[in-house]
Amino acid sequence: METNSLTTKDNIFGSFVQNLPPSQEYLILSFSPGSIPLRQRWRNNCLSADFLADYLSTFFLGNDDQQPDSQKQAEVKSAVSYIANELLENAMKYGLEKSPFPISIQIHLNPELIIFQQTNSIHFEQVQKFQTHIKKLINGDPEELYILQLEKSDGEQSGLGFLTMLNDYGAELGWKFEDLPQESSEMAVTTMVQLSI
Amino acid sequence: MMEIKTENYNVVYDRASQSIVFDGSLRLNGSEEYSSISELLDHVLKDEPEKIILNLKKLAFLNSSGISILSKFVINVRKQKNIQMVVLGTTKNPWQGKSLKNLQRLMPYLKLELD
Numbered sequence: 326m327e328t329n330s331l332t333t334k335d336n337i338f339g340s341f342v343q344n345l346p347p348s349q350e351y352l353i354l355s356f357s358p359g360s361i362p363l364r365q366r367w368r369n370n371c372l373s374a375d376f377l378a379d380y381l382s383t384f385f386l387g388n389d390d391q392q393p394d395s396q397k398q399a400e401v402k403s404a405v406s407y408i409a410n411e412l413l414e415n416a417m418k419y420g421l422e423k424s425p426f427p428i429s430i431q432i433h434l435n436p437e438l439i440i441f442q443q444t445n446s447i448h449f450e451q452v453q454k455f456q457t458h459i460k461k462l463i464n465g466d467p468e469e470l471y472i473l474q475l476e477k478s479d480g481e482q483s484g485l486g487f488l489t490m491l492n493d494y495g496a497e498l499g500w501k502f503e504d505l506p507q508e509s510s511e512m513a514v515t516t517m518v519q520l521s522i
Numbered sequence: 523m524m525e526i527k528t529e530n531y532n533v534v535y536d537r538a539s540q541s542i543v544f545d546g547s548l549r550l551n552g553s554e555e556y557s558s559i560s561e562l563l564d565h566v567l568k569d570e571p572e573k574i575i576l577n578l579k580k581l582a583f584l585n586s587s588g589i590s591i592l593s594k595f596v597i598n599v600r601k602q603k604n605i606q607m608v609v610l611g612t613t614k615n616p617w618q619g620k621s622l623k624n625l626q627r628l629m630p631y632l633k634l635e636l637d
Binding site for chain 2: 364365367370371396399401402403404405406410411418456468470471474475476480481482483484485486488489492493494
């Protein structure tokens with residue numbers, strides 16, 4: 326995902342691989358933020374996440390000579406489905422509905438590493454808050470943050486998406502913020518999730 | 523309300539067996555959409571049972587908002603004290619092997635059985 330911006334004010338946080346080396350298998354889904362209400366679009370998270378997991382499971386751990394370990398395959402498929410769903414939920418919740426900038430999710434398969442990259446637009450005014458949240462995630466202990474988040478009094482959103490990826494799946498997370506010169510009130514944010522399998 | 527039945531998931535409380543059984547796939551958006559489930563769980567607590575069995579074996583998918591709701595329920599059970607808590611799960615639904623152990627961290631004497 327590249328922009329034609331002349332002002333490369335990229336802000337990178339966490340573990341973010343800038344130029345992904347080509348992987349054998351990958352899949353990219355890109356779609357418009359949407360014109361129908363969120364509630365109706367929400368079901369597409371499930372469809373997309375399960376489709377991604379299903380499609381890619383063909384390639385998981387496919388050593389031609391050996392029988393694939395079906396328990397391990399099931400685990401990888403479940404992990405892909407969970408992480409993809411969380412990333413898409415975030416895009417739906419925090420991305421800008423009216424933006425011309427598409428939501429996209431890519432998954433790259435390598436023998437021992439799956440890399441997710443999900444991009445959506447975000448309002449300029451939300452960037453500071455998001456970056457503060459990211460810094461807390463990077464600098465804190467995921468286990469402690471997880472418990473703290475739960476003990477907090479009820480907010481509408483759980484705030485557990487990234488924490489479960491870190492804590493339960495041992496994933497590495499990174500983020501990149503880029504200008505969108507065509508839309509001065511928006512930026513593009515890319516979340517990268519690296520999952521060892 | 524002791525049971526919630528929808529196209530994608532069901533939640534049923536059976537007082538006789540002290541079980542709350544979840545099945546299907548749960549990926550609702552935020553605490554507002556989870557509110558009827560939260561209410562059912564609160565209702566179970568108000569009953570002041572001696573034991574609660576949370577049966578998640580047939581719950582094939584749970585998003586982070588759902589994990590949060592179940593976790594908060596466990597915290598409330600812990601606060602109520604004197605309630606024996608058992609969580610039943612299965613490795614056939616791999617997410618359970620990853621995420622349910624956190625419930626034990628929230629309530630150390632919670633019994634987690636994963637088959």
